[in-house]
Amino acid sequence: MNIIQFVPRLPPAIDGVGDYALNLACQLRQDFGIKTHFIVSDPTWTGATHIEGFPVRKVTVHSADTLLSLLPSDRAATVLLHYVGYGYAKRGCPVWLADGLQRWRTASTHRTIVTMFHEVYASGRPPWTSAFWLFPLQRNLASQLVQLSDRCLTSKQGYGDILTYLSQGKHTSIPCLPVFSNIGEPERVLPLTERQRQLVVFGGREKRLRVYQNSWSILSHTCQHLEIEQILDIGTPTQLSLSTIDHVPIMEMGQQSAKEISSILSNSLVGFFDYPTDFLAKSTIFAAYCAHGVLPVSAQCTALPVDGIAPGKHYWFPDKQTTDLKSVTQMQAIANNAYNWYQTHNLSVQAKTFATQLTALSQPKFRNNNS
Structure with missing residues (x-):
């Protein structure tokens, strides 16, 4: 199975979400044979065209058309989106991302999107911050993405509750997986x-x-x-x-x-x-x-x-x-x-959970089921 993982940045940039996605990609390949192609959203990112054996392409301009040019044109394909609003737009409102994915997803009923919500939206406080004024748009974008996604996951139960509400009944059970260590997991720990x-x-x-x-x-x-x-x-x-x-x-x-x-x-x-x-x-x-x-x-x-x-x-x-x-x-x-x-949620456990969510979508009988 091949998937597209969409991230803000990858190494050598210092980015927790990028490190998370790269470690996950390695574990998915090792344990389940799931191969990743990465798309990086930051136009200023500089890095190799292959990292850990995974092909990497970059969005040069934040626009729905540019995103569509990088996504596979196959009738059946899967995108794993690592969502954090501020990772894809300066003010946390990546309209271009939501629009591009919406157009790509609706072009074929055999295309699927799985979204890992590392964040949902800013709290909207205090009033002198941009988040106060942009909170409604951030919330609407999160709502659009959760309803567009065939499966959703998140790292925090509070986020899961918000996403379940925003999904308007589409997702009734969203797995909550606290993040794993990006610097490895020793096989043995000393007392x-x-x-x-x-x-x-x-x-x-x-x-x-x-x-x-x-x-x-x-x-x-x-x-x-x-x-x-x-x-x-x-x-x-x-x-x-x-x-x-x-x-x-x-x-x-x-x-x-x-x-x-x-x-x-x-x-x-x-x-x-x-x-x-x-x-x-x-x-x-x-x-x-x-x-x-x-x-x-x-x-x-x-x-x-x-x-x-x-x-x-x-x-x-x-x-x-x-x-x-x-x-x-x-x-x-x-x-x-x-x-x-x-x-209970180490890298191997998370890879298994993601693999279950991704491979279930390849079965026709699960195509239109709720999460």
């Missing part, structure tokens, strides 16, 4: 007692800046309480003058390969992040920490579990008054819970 007492701050520049600028005191408390000996900062340089935090040295590692990051995490005690915990299911940073068996430590906390992720069970929130860890056994329990939660 925390066998790791270096080092803490990793990993991710995009803005996310790491938030750690150092907004969560300094929580990071310091974590280091002191867990007797951290060094902090490893991994990613695009922050341009901050980082040296120590309460006498704990900070080593700026810069950008590293996925293999190198995986090796570092596999030997580290803690993975620290400052990310809205309501959205951890779509965080590739949290996914990487879980997959590598580190103790995830959050600078934020939700009162109730979201997407099966609970504070104190799947990550530690270092509240000085109430939640200090008392033993390595407690630390290991949290790391184990995070690791086990991750295994």
Whole structure:
């Protein structure tokens, strides 16, 4: 089976959605023989014409006609769209994408579209942002795409509920798959007692800046309480003058390969992040920490579990008054819970789910069924 995967960008660009799609393509090929042809939507993207053995073409102009010129003209073909509005248009309103796919899909009843909604639409707040004014259009585009799609998936249950509503009865069961680790999944993870007492701050520049600028005191408390000996900062340089935090040295590692990051995490005690915990299911940073068996430590906390992720069970929130860890056994329990939660939707599980959604569409008896 051959499919078209449509993405904003691919490596060498730093793009979580592109990394997700590329890892998924490799697993689909390995486990199910499903081959991918990629279409990249960013006209400024520069990369190879083949990546990991997959052909890659690029949209040169954002228009429905240009998109149609790149999509297969076969009567029967399948597109897997990785949707995130801001990945396809500056203001999050890719009208050209929706129009092009609509025209392509309706030209033949044997063509199919599967959409992975990495996002649905912006919240529309606050009023001085463009999202406030463009929220209705973003919502209408999401509604158009979910109704156009033969199958839908998403990374967050809240998104799934929104999409089910927007589908107006077409999709009654949308699989929700929290994202997998884009830097690999080690076959074996060391217990925390066998790791270096080092803490990793990993991710995009803005996310790491938030750690150092907004969560300094929580990071310091974590280091002191867990007797951290060094902090490893991994990613695009922050341009901050980082040296120590309460006498704990900070080593700026810069950008590293996925293999190198995986090796570092596999030997580290803690993975620290400052990310809205309501959205951890779509965080590739949290996914990487879980997959590598580190103790995830959050600078934020939700009162109730979201997407099966609970504070104190799947990550530690270092509240000085109430939640200090008392033993390595407690630390290991949290790391184990995070690791086990991750295994329910790891890369192999997701590839199987996507393969099921894609291949079901090739059977005529499923052609017009609801999801």
